[in-house]
Amino acid sequence: MTSDTTQTDQATAETDDKTENLGELIAGARVVLWDFDGPICRLFAGHSAERVAVDLVGWLQGRGLHGLLSESERKSLDPHIVLRAVDRRHPGSDLVDELEERLTQEELRATPSAMPTPYADPLIRTWMAVGSRLAIATNNSPRVVRTYLSGRGLTSCFAPHIYGRTQELNRLKPDPHCLNRALNAMGSAPSTALMIGDTPSDLLAANEAGVPFLGYARNEHKEKLLRDAGATAVVDSLKSVLDLIRTQA
Structure with missing residues:
Protein backbone atom coordinates (compact mmCIF):
# COMPACT_ATOMS: atom_id res chain seq x y z
CA MET A 1 0.00 0.00 0.00
CA THR A 2 1.32 3.43 -0.91
CA SER A 3 1.43 5.86 2.00
CA ASP A 4 -0.21 9.28 1.89
CA THR A 5 3.24 10.85 2.15
CA THR A 6 4.55 8.87 -0.83
CA GLN A 7 1.50 9.82 -2.90
CA THR A 8 1.99 13.47 -1.98
CA ASP A 9 5.67 13.32 -2.92
CA GLN A 10 4.83 11.72 -6.27
CA ALA A 11 2.20 14.35 -7.03
CA THR A 12 4.64 17.12 -6.11
CA ALA A 13 7.34 15.61 -8.36
CA GLU A 14 4.88 15.38 -11.27
CA THR A 15 3.86 19.00 -10.77
CA ASP A 16 7.51 20.08 -10.64
CA ASP A 17 8.22 18.20 -13.89
CA LYS A 18 5.26 19.85 -15.63
CA THR A 19 6.35 23.27 -14.39
CA GLU A 20 9.91 22.65 -15.58
CA ASN A 21 8.72 21.55 -19.03
CA LEU A 22 6.44 24.57 -19.27
CA GLY A 23 9.28 26.82 -18.17
CA GLU A 24 11.53 25.43 -20.89
CA LEU A 25 8.87 26.04 -23.56
CA ILE A 26 8.35 29.60 -22.41
CA ALA A 27 12.05 30.39 -22.02
CA GLY A 28 12.75 29.32 -25.60
CA ALA A 29 9.93 31.33 -27.17
CA ARG A 30 11.06 34.50 -28.90
CA VAL A 31 7.89 34.51 -31.01
CA VAL A 32 4.51 33.32 -29.72
CA LEU A 33 1.89 32.24 -32.25
CA TRP A 34 -1.63 32.26 -30.84
CA ASP A 35 -4.70 30.51 -32.11
CA PHE A 36 -7.62 32.91 -31.70
CA ASP A 37 -10.86 31.10 -30.84
CA GLY A 38 -9.98 29.25 -27.64
CA PRO A 39 -6.73 30.59 -26.21
CA ILE A 40 -7.67 34.27 -26.62
CA CYS A 41 -11.46 34.10 -26.38
CA ARG A 42 -14.50 31.89 -26.82
CA LEU A 43 -15.77 33.50 -29.99
CA PHE A 44 -19.11 31.71 -29.99
CA ALA A 45 -19.78 31.91 -26.25
CA GLY A 46 -23.02 33.78 -26.88
CA HIS A 47 -23.61 32.93 -30.55
CA SER A 48 -23.64 29.18 -31.17
CA ALA A 49 -21.13 27.82 -33.69
CA GLU A 50 -23.40 24.79 -34.04
CA ARG A 51 -26.28 27.03 -35.12
CA VAL A 52 -24.00 28.75 -37.63
CA ALA A 53 -23.10 25.37 -39.14
CA VAL A 54 -26.77 24.39 -39.33
CA ASP A 55 -27.59 27.71 -41.01
CA LEU A 56 -24.84 27.21 -43.61
CA VAL A 57 -26.15 23.71 -44.36
CA GLY A 58 -29.68 25.11 -44.61
CA TRP A 59 -28.51 27.86 -46.97
CA LEU A 60 -27.01 25.21 -49.26
CA GLN A 61 -30.15 23.07 -49.07
CA GLY A 62 -32.29 26.07 -49.96
CA ARG A 63 -30.36 26.31 -53.21
CA GLY A 64 -30.66 22.63 -53.95
CA LEU A 65 -26.99 22.06 -53.12
CA HIS A 66 -27.27 19.80 -50.09
CA GLY A 67 -25.77 17.01 -52.20
CA LEU A 68 -22.41 18.77 -51.98
CA LEU A 69 -22.13 17.54 -48.40
CA SER A 70 -21.85 14.01 -47.10
CA GLU A 71 -24.12 12.86 -44.30
CA SER A 72 -21.36 13.32 -41.71
CA GLU A 73 -20.52 16.80 -43.04
CA ARG A 74 -24.15 17.86 -42.81
CA LYS A 75 -24.24 16.70 -39.19
CA SER A 76 -20.80 17.93 -38.17
CA LEU A 77 -22.01 21.13 -36.44
CA ASP A 78 -18.67 22.73 -37.36
CA PRO A 79 -18.95 25.62 -39.85
CA HIS A 80 -15.34 25.17 -40.98
CA ILE A 81 -16.03 21.55 -41.95
CA VAL A 82 -18.99 22.70 -44.06
CA LEU A 83 -16.92 25.42 -45.71
CA ARG A 84 -13.98 23.16 -46.49
CA ALA A 85 -16.24 20.43 -47.85
CA VAL A 86 -17.78 22.77 -50.40
CA ASP A 87 -14.38 24.16 -51.32
CA ARG A 88 -13.03 20.67 -52.00
CA ARG A 89 -15.80 20.10 -54.53
CA HIS A 90 -15.90 23.60 -56.04
CA PRO A 91 -12.52 25.21 -55.29
CA GLY A 92 -12.24 28.93 -56.00
CA SER A 93 -15.90 29.24 -57.03
CA ASP A 94 -18.31 32.12 -56.40
CA LEU A 95 -20.30 29.68 -54.27
CA VAL A 96 -17.34 29.17 -51.93
CA ASP A 97 -16.68 32.92 -51.79
CA GLU A 98 -20.30 33.58 -50.81
CA LEU A 99 -20.32 30.81 -48.22
CA GLU A 100 -17.05 32.10 -46.71
CA GLU A 101 -18.47 35.62 -46.51
CA ARG A 102 -21.59 34.30 -44.77
CA LEU A 103 -19.36 32.59 -42.19
CA THR A 104 -17.34 35.78 -41.72
CA GLN A 105 -20.51 37.77 -41.10
CA GLU A 106 -21.63 35.21 -38.51
CA GLU A 107 -18.23 35.46 -36.80
CA LEU A 108 -18.52 39.25 -36.77
CA ARG A 109 -21.98 38.98 -35.21
CA ALA A 110 -20.51 36.71 -32.54
CA THR A 111 -17.65 39.06 -31.69
CA PRO A 112 -19.51 41.44 -29.32
CA SER A 113 -20.54 38.51 -27.10
CA ALA A 114 -17.20 36.68 -27.28
CA MET A 115 -15.93 35.72 -23.83
CA PRO A 116 -12.27 36.55 -23.11
CA THR A 117 -10.26 33.53 -22.01
CA PRO A 118 -9.29 33.98 -18.35
CA TYR A 119 -5.82 35.56 -17.98
CA ALA A 120 -5.38 35.89 -21.76
CA ASP A 121 -5.34 39.71 -21.80
CA PRO A 122 -2.72 40.17 -19.05
CA LEU A 123 -0.67 37.29 -20.45
CA ILE A 124 -0.59 38.88 -23.89
CA ARG A 125 0.46 42.27 -22.50
CA THR A 126 3.04 40.77 -20.13
CA TRP A 127 4.59 38.54 -22.80
CA MET A 128 4.98 41.52 -25.11
CA ALA A 129 6.36 43.67 -22.28
CA VAL A 130 9.18 41.20 -21.57
CA GLY A 131 10.28 41.30 -25.20
CA SER A 132 8.55 38.44 -27.01
CA ARG A 133 6.85 39.14 -30.32
CA LEU A 134 3.29 37.94 -30.82
CA ALA A 135 1.27 36.84 -33.82
CA ILE A 136 -2.10 35.22 -34.42
CA ALA A 137 -2.43 32.15 -36.64
CA THR A 138 -6.09 31.16 -36.94
CA ASN A 139 -8.77 29.64 -39.14
CA ASN A 140 -11.06 32.56 -38.29
CA SER A 141 -11.41 35.63 -40.47
CA PRO A 142 -8.69 38.22 -39.85
CA ARG A 143 -11.46 40.87 -39.92
CA VAL A 144 -13.00 39.19 -36.90
CA VAL A 145 -9.69 39.01 -35.06
CA ARG A 146 -8.98 42.69 -35.64
CA THR A 147 -12.47 43.65 -34.47
CA TYR A 148 -12.09 41.67 -31.25
CA LEU A 149 -8.56 42.90 -30.50
CA SER A 150 -9.59 46.50 -31.09
CA GLY A 151 -12.41 46.14 -28.57
CA ARG A 152 -9.99 44.78 -25.96
CA GLY A 153 -7.24 47.32 -26.63
CA LEU A 154 -4.88 44.57 -27.77
CA THR A 155 -4.32 45.48 -31.43
CA SER A 156 -0.86 46.93 -30.83
CA CYS A 157 0.27 43.67 -29.21
CA PHE A 158 -0.12 41.80 -32.49
CA ALA A 159 -0.38 44.19 -35.43
CA PRO A 160 0.45 43.67 -38.19
CA HIS A 161 0.97 39.98 -37.54
CA ILE A 162 -2.55 38.60 -37.85
CA TYR A 163 -2.77 35.60 -40.15
CA GLY A 164 -6.27 34.24 -40.59
CA ARG A 165 -8.51 32.57 -43.12
CA THR A 166 -7.83 33.40 -46.76
CA GLN A 167 -9.53 32.36 -49.99
CA GLU A 168 -7.18 29.34 -50.03
CA LEU A 169 -9.45 27.28 -47.84
CA ASN A 170 -7.41 24.15 -48.41
CA ARG A 171 -4.66 25.89 -46.40
CA LEU A 172 -6.64 26.08 -43.17
CA LYS A 173 -5.13 24.29 -40.18
CA PRO A 174 -4.09 21.50 -39.82
CA ASP A 175 -2.16 22.80 -42.83
CA PRO A 176 0.68 24.95 -41.38
CA HIS A 177 0.17 27.75 -43.93
CA CYS A 178 -0.83 30.49 -41.46
CA LEU A 179 2.00 29.53 -39.08
CA ASN A 180 4.54 29.62 -41.89
CA ARG A 181 3.25 33.03 -43.02
CA ALA A 182 3.78 34.36 -39.50
CA LEU A 183 7.26 32.85 -39.15
CA ASN A 184 8.37 34.15 -42.55
CA ALA A 185 7.02 37.65 -41.91
CA MET A 186 8.68 37.85 -38.50
CA GLY A 187 11.97 36.29 -39.61
CA SER A 188 11.69 33.63 -36.93
CA ALA A 189 13.08 30.11 -36.94
CA PRO A 190 10.42 27.55 -35.99
CA SER A 191 12.51 26.33 -33.03
CA THR A 192 12.46 29.79 -31.42
CA ALA A 193 8.67 30.09 -31.65
CA LEU A 194 5.82 28.64 -29.61
CA MET A 195 2.28 27.86 -30.76
CA ILE A 196 -0.60 28.08 -28.29
CA GLY A 197 -3.70 26.23 -29.44
CA ASP A 198 -6.67 24.30 -28.14
CA THR A 199 -7.42 21.75 -30.87
CA PRO A 200 -5.65 18.79 -32.48
CA SER A 201 -5.55 20.73 -35.76
CA ASP A 202 -3.45 23.41 -34.01
CA LEU A 203 -1.07 20.72 -32.77
CA LEU A 204 -0.80 19.08 -36.20
CA ALA A 205 -0.09 22.43 -37.86
CA ALA A 206 2.60 23.23 -35.28
CA ASN A 207 4.21 19.84 -35.72
CA GLU A 208 4.25 20.24 -39.50
CA ALA A 209 5.81 23.70 -39.17
CA GLY A 210 8.38 22.46 -36.64
CA VAL A 211 7.08 24.79 -33.91
CA PRO A 212 6.94 23.72 -30.22
CA PHE A 213 3.35 23.48 -28.99
CA LEU A 214 1.54 24.39 -25.78
CA GLY A 215 -2.02 23.20 -25.49
CA TYR A 216 -4.75 25.13 -23.70
CA ALA A 217 -7.69 23.02 -22.53
CA ARG A 218 -10.56 24.68 -20.69
CA ASN A 219 -12.09 21.31 -19.77
CA GLU A 220 -11.21 17.62 -19.51
CA HIS A 221 -12.72 16.80 -22.91
CA LYS A 222 -10.51 19.36 -24.64
CA GLU A 223 -7.46 18.05 -22.78
CA LYS A 224 -8.22 14.45 -23.76
CA LEU A 225 -8.49 15.42 -27.43
CA LEU A 226 -5.12 17.18 -27.26
CA ARG A 227 -3.43 14.38 -25.32
CA ASP A 228 -4.79 11.73 -27.67
CA ALA A 229 -3.41 13.73 -30.61
CA GLY A 230 0.04 13.67 -29.01
CA ALA A 249 11.06 38.48 -16.17
Missing part, protein backbone atom coordinates in the same frame (compact mmCIF):
# COMPACT_ATOMS: atom_id res chain seq x y z
CA ALA A 231 0.26 16.93 -27.05
CA THR A 232 2.71 16.61 -24.16
CA ALA A 233 2.37 20.13 -22.70
CA VAL A 234 -1.18 21.15 -21.83
CA VAL A 235 -2.46 23.71 -19.30
CA ASP A 236 -6.01 24.15 -18.07
CA SER A 237 -5.43 27.80 -17.19
CA LEU A 238 -3.25 30.51 -18.70
CA LYS A 239 -2.53 31.72 -15.16
CA SER A 240 0.27 29.17 -14.83
CA VAL A 241 1.91 30.60 -17.96
CA LEU A 242 1.46 34.16 -16.74
CA ASP A 243 2.97 33.31 -13.34
CA LEU A 244 6.03 31.73 -14.95
CA ILE A 245 6.64 34.67 -17.26
CA ARG A 246 6.41 37.06 -14.33
CA THR A 247 8.90 34.89 -12.43
CA GLN A 248 11.33 34.77 -15.36
Whole structure:
Protein backbone atom coordinates (compact mmCIF):
# COMPACT_ATOMS: atom_id res chain seq x y z
CA MET A 1 0.00 0.00 0.00
CA THR A 2 1.32 3.43 -0.91
CA SER A 3 1.43 5.86 2.00
CA ASP A 4 -0.21 9.28 1.89
CA THR A 5 3.24 10.85 2.15
CA THR A 6 4.55 8.87 -0.83
CA GLN A 7 1.50 9.82 -2.90
CA THR A 8 1.99 13.47 -1.98
CA ASP A 9 5.67 13.32 -2.92
CA GLN A 10 4.83 11.72 -6.27
CA ALA A 11 2.20 14.35 -7.03
CA THR A 12 4.64 17.12 -6.11
CA ALA A 13 7.34 15.61 -8.36
CA GLU A 14 4.88 15.38 -11.27
CA THR A 15 3.86 19.00 -10.77
CA ASP A 16 7.51 20.08 -10.64
CA ASP A 17 8.22 18.20 -13.89
CA LYS A 18 5.26 19.85 -15.63
CA THR A 19 6.35 23.27 -14.39
CA GLU A 20 9.91 22.65 -15.58
CA ASN A 21 8.72 21.55 -19.03
CA LEU A 22 6.44 24.57 -19.27
CA GLY A 23 9.28 26.82 -18.17
CA GLU A 24 11.53 25.43 -20.89
CA LEU A 25 8.87 26.04 -23.56
CA ILE A 26 8.35 29.60 -22.41
CA ALA A 27 12.05 30.39 -22.02
CA GLY A 28 12.75 29.32 -25.60
CA ALA A 29 9.93 31.33 -27.17
CA ARG A 30 11.06 34.50 -28.90
CA VAL A 31 7.89 34.51 -31.01
CA VAL A 32 4.51 33.32 -29.72
CA LEU A 33 1.89 32.24 -32.25
CA TRP A 34 -1.63 32.26 -30.84
CA ASP A 35 -4.70 30.51 -32.11
CA PHE A 36 -7.62 32.91 -31.70
CA ASP A 37 -10.86 31.10 -30.84
CA GLY A 38 -9.98 29.25 -27.64
CA PRO A 39 -6.73 30.59 -26.21
CA ILE A 40 -7.67 34.27 -26.62
CA CYS A 41 -11.46 34.10 -26.38
CA ARG A 42 -14.50 31.89 -26.82
CA LEU A 43 -15.77 33.50 -29.99
CA PHE A 44 -19.11 31.71 -29.99
CA ALA A 45 -19.78 31.91 -26.25
CA GLY A 46 -23.02 33.78 -26.88
CA HIS A 47 -23.61 32.93 -30.55
CA SER A 48 -23.64 29.18 -31.17
CA ALA A 49 -21.13 27.82 -33.69
CA GLU A 50 -23.40 24.79 -34.04
CA ARG A 51 -26.28 27.03 -35.12
CA VAL A 52 -24.00 28.75 -37.63
CA ALA A 53 -23.10 25.37 -39.14
CA VAL A 54 -26.77 24.39 -39.33
CA ASP A 55 -27.59 27.71 -41.01
CA LEU A 56 -24.84 27.21 -43.61
CA VAL A 57 -26.15 23.71 -44.36
CA GLY A 58 -29.68 25.11 -44.61
CA TRP A 59 -28.51 27.86 -46.97
CA LEU A 60 -27.01 25.21 -49.26
CA GLN A 61 -30.15 23.07 -49.07
CA GLY A 62 -32.29 26.07 -49.96
CA ARG A 63 -30.36 26.31 -53.21
CA GLY A 64 -30.66 22.63 -53.95
CA LEU A 65 -26.99 22.06 -53.12
CA HIS A 66 -27.27 19.80 -50.09
CA GLY A 67 -25.77 17.01 -52.20
CA LEU A 68 -22.41 18.77 -51.98
CA LEU A 69 -22.13 17.54 -48.40
CA SER A 70 -21.85 14.01 -47.10
CA GLU A 71 -24.12 12.86 -44.30
CA SER A 72 -21.36 13.32 -41.71
CA GLU A 73 -20.52 16.80 -43.04
CA ARG A 74 -24.15 17.86 -42.81
CA LYS A 75 -24.24 16.70 -39.19
CA SER A 76 -20.80 17.93 -38.17
CA LEU A 77 -22.01 21.13 -36.44
CA ASP A 78 -18.67 22.73 -37.36
CA PRO A 79 -18.95 25.62 -39.85
CA HIS A 80 -15.34 25.17 -40.98
CA ILE A 81 -16.03 21.55 -41.95
CA VAL A 82 -18.99 22.70 -44.06
CA LEU A 83 -16.92 25.42 -45.71
CA ARG A 84 -13.98 23.16 -46.49
CA ALA A 85 -16.24 20.43 -47.85
CA VAL A 86 -17.78 22.77 -50.40
CA ASP A 87 -14.38 24.16 -51.32
CA ARG A 88 -13.03 20.67 -52.00
CA ARG A 89 -15.80 20.10 -54.53
CA HIS A 90 -15.90 23.60 -56.04
CA PRO A 91 -12.52 25.21 -55.29
CA GLY A 92 -12.24 28.93 -56.00
CA SER A 93 -15.90 29.24 -57.03
CA ASP A 94 -18.31 32.12 -56.40
CA LEU A 95 -20.30 29.68 -54.27
CA VAL A 96 -17.34 29.17 -51.93
CA ASP A 97 -16.68 32.92 -51.79
CA GLU A 98 -20.30 33.58 -50.81
CA LEU A 99 -20.32 30.81 -48.22
CA GLU A 100 -17.05 32.10 -46.71
CA GLU A 101 -18.47 35.62 -46.51
CA ARG A 102 -21.59 34.30 -44.77
CA LEU A 103 -19.36 32.59 -42.19
CA THR A 104 -17.34 35.78 -41.72
CA GLN A 105 -20.51 37.77 -41.10
CA GLU A 106 -21.63 35.21 -38.51
CA GLU A 107 -18.23 35.46 -36.80
CA LEU A 108 -18.52 39.25 -36.77
CA ARG A 109 -21.98 38.98 -35.21
CA ALA A 110 -20.51 36.71 -32.54
CA THR A 111 -17.65 39.06 -31.69
CA PRO A 112 -19.51 41.44 -29.32
CA SER A 113 -20.54 38.51 -27.10
CA ALA A 114 -17.20 36.68 -27.28
CA MET A 115 -15.93 35.72 -23.83
CA PRO A 116 -12.27 36.55 -23.11
CA THR A 117 -10.26 33.53 -22.01
CA PRO A 118 -9.29 33.98 -18.35
CA TYR A 119 -5.82 35.56 -17.98
CA ALA A 120 -5.38 35.89 -21.76
CA ASP A 121 -5.34 39.71 -21.80
CA PRO A 122 -2.72 40.17 -19.05
CA LEU A 123 -0.67 37.29 -20.45
CA ILE A 124 -0.59 38.88 -23.89
CA ARG A 125 0.46 42.27 -22.50
CA THR A 126 3.04 40.77 -20.13
CA TRP A 127 4.59 38.54 -22.80
CA MET A 128 4.98 41.52 -25.11
CA ALA A 129 6.36 43.67 -22.28
CA VAL A 130 9.18 41.20 -21.57
CA GLY A 131 10.28 41.30 -25.20
CA SER A 132 8.55 38.44 -27.01
CA ARG A 133 6.85 39.14 -30.32
CA LEU A 134 3.29 37.94 -30.82
CA ALA A 135 1.27 36.84 -33.82
CA ILE A 136 -2.10 35.22 -34.42
CA ALA A 137 -2.43 32.15 -36.64
CA THR A 138 -6.09 31.16 -36.94
CA ASN A 139 -8.77 29.64 -39.14
CA ASN A 140 -11.06 32.56 -38.29
CA SER A 141 -11.41 35.63 -40.47
CA PRO A 142 -8.69 38.22 -39.85
CA ARG A 143 -11.46 40.87 -39.92
CA VAL A 144 -13.00 39.19 -36.90
CA VAL A 145 -9.69 39.01 -35.06
CA ARG A 146 -8.98 42.69 -35.64
CA THR A 147 -12.47 43.65 -34.47
CA TYR A 148 -12.09 41.67 -31.25
CA LEU A 149 -8.56 42.90 -30.50
CA SER A 150 -9.59 46.50 -31.09
CA GLY A 151 -12.41 46.14 -28.57
CA ARG A 152 -9.99 44.78 -25.96
CA GLY A 153 -7.24 47.32 -26.63
CA LEU A 154 -4.88 44.57 -27.77
CA THR A 155 -4.32 45.48 -31.43
CA SER A 156 -0.86 46.93 -30.83
CA CYS A 157 0.27 43.67 -29.21
CA PHE A 158 -0.12 41.80 -32.49
CA ALA A 159 -0.38 44.19 -35.43
CA PRO A 160 0.45 43.67 -38.19
CA HIS A 161 0.97 39.98 -37.54
CA ILE A 162 -2.55 38.60 -37.85
CA TYR A 163 -2.77 35.60 -40.15
CA GLY A 164 -6.27 34.24 -40.59
CA ARG A 165 -8.51 32.57 -43.12
CA THR A 166 -7.83 33.40 -46.76
CA GLN A 167 -9.53 32.36 -49.99
CA GLU A 168 -7.18 29.34 -50.03
CA LEU A 169 -9.45 27.28 -47.84
CA ASN A 170 -7.41 24.15 -48.41
CA ARG A 171 -4.66 25.89 -46.40
CA LEU A 172 -6.64 26.08 -43.17
CA LYS A 173 -5.13 24.29 -40.18
CA PRO A 174 -4.09 21.50 -39.82
CA ASP A 175 -2.16 22.80 -42.83
CA PRO A 176 0.68 24.95 -41.38
CA HIS A 177 0.17 27.75 -43.93
CA CYS A 178 -0.83 30.49 -41.46
CA LEU A 179 2.00 29.53 -39.08
CA ASN A 180 4.54 29.62 -41.89
CA ARG A 181 3.25 33.03 -43.02
CA ALA A 182 3.78 34.36 -39.50
CA LEU A 183 7.26 32.85 -39.15
CA ASN A 184 8.37 34.15 -42.55
CA ALA A 185 7.02 37.65 -41.91
CA MET A 186 8.68 37.85 -38.50
CA GLY A 187 11.97 36.29 -39.61
CA SER A 188 11.69 33.63 -36.93
CA ALA A 189 13.08 30.11 -36.94
CA PRO A 190 10.42 27.55 -35.99
CA SER A 191 12.51 26.33 -33.03
CA THR A 192 12.46 29.79 -31.42
CA ALA A 193 8.67 30.09 -31.65
CA LEU A 194 5.82 28.64 -29.61
CA MET A 195 2.28 27.86 -30.76
CA ILE A 196 -0.60 28.08 -28.29
CA GLY A 197 -3.70 26.23 -29.44
CA ASP A 198 -6.67 24.30 -28.14
CA THR A 199 -7.42 21.75 -30.87
CA PRO A 200 -5.65 18.79 -32.48
CA SER A 201 -5.55 20.73 -35.76
CA ASP A 202 -3.45 23.41 -34.01
CA LEU A 203 -1.07 20.72 -32.77
CA LEU A 204 -0.80 19.08 -36.20
CA ALA A 205 -0.09 22.43 -37.86
CA ALA A 206 2.60 23.23 -35.28
CA ASN A 207 4.21 19.84 -35.72
CA GLU A 208 4.25 20.24 -39.50
CA ALA A 209 5.81 23.70 -39.17
CA GLY A 210 8.38 22.46 -36.64
CA VAL A 211 7.08 24.79 -33.91
CA PRO A 212 6.94 23.72 -30.22
CA PHE A 213 3.35 23.48 -28.99
CA LEU A 214 1.54 24.39 -25.78
CA GLY A 215 -2.02 23.20 -25.49
CA TYR A 216 -4.75 25.13 -23.70
CA ALA A 217 -7.69 23.02 -22.53
CA ARG A 218 -10.56 24.68 -20.69
CA ASN A 219 -12.09 21.31 -19.77
CA GLU A 220 -11.21 17.62 -19.51
CA HIS A 221 -12.72 16.80 -22.91
CA LYS A 222 -10.51 19.36 -24.64
CA GLU A 223 -7.46 18.05 -22.78
CA LYS A 224 -8.22 14.45 -23.76
CA LEU A 225 -8.49 15.42 -27.43
CA LEU A 226 -5.12 17.18 -27.26
CA ARG A 227 -3.43 14.38 -25.32
CA ASP A 228 -4.79 11.73 -27.67
CA ALA A 229 -3.41 13.73 -30.61
CA GLY A 230 0.04 13.67 -29.01
CA ALA A 231 0.26 16.93 -27.05
CA THR A 232 2.71 16.61 -24.16
CA ALA A 233 2.37 20.13 -22.70
CA VAL A 234 -1.18 21.15 -21.83
CA VAL A 235 -2.46 23.71 -19.30
CA ASP A 236 -6.01 24.15 -18.07
CA SER A 237 -5.43 27.80 -17.19
CA LEU A 238 -3.25 30.51 -18.70
CA LYS A 239 -2.53 31.72 -15.16
CA SER A 240 0.27 29.17 -14.83
CA VAL A 241 1.91 30.60 -17.96
CA LEU A 242 1.46 34.16 -16.74
CA ASP A 243 2.97 33.31 -13.34
CA LEU A 244 6.03 31.73 -14.95
CA ILE A 245 6.64 34.67 -17.26
CA ARG A 246 6.41 37.06 -14.33
CA THR A 247 8.90 34.89 -12.43
CA GLN A 248 11.33 34.77 -15.36
CA ALA A 249 11.06 38.48 -16.17
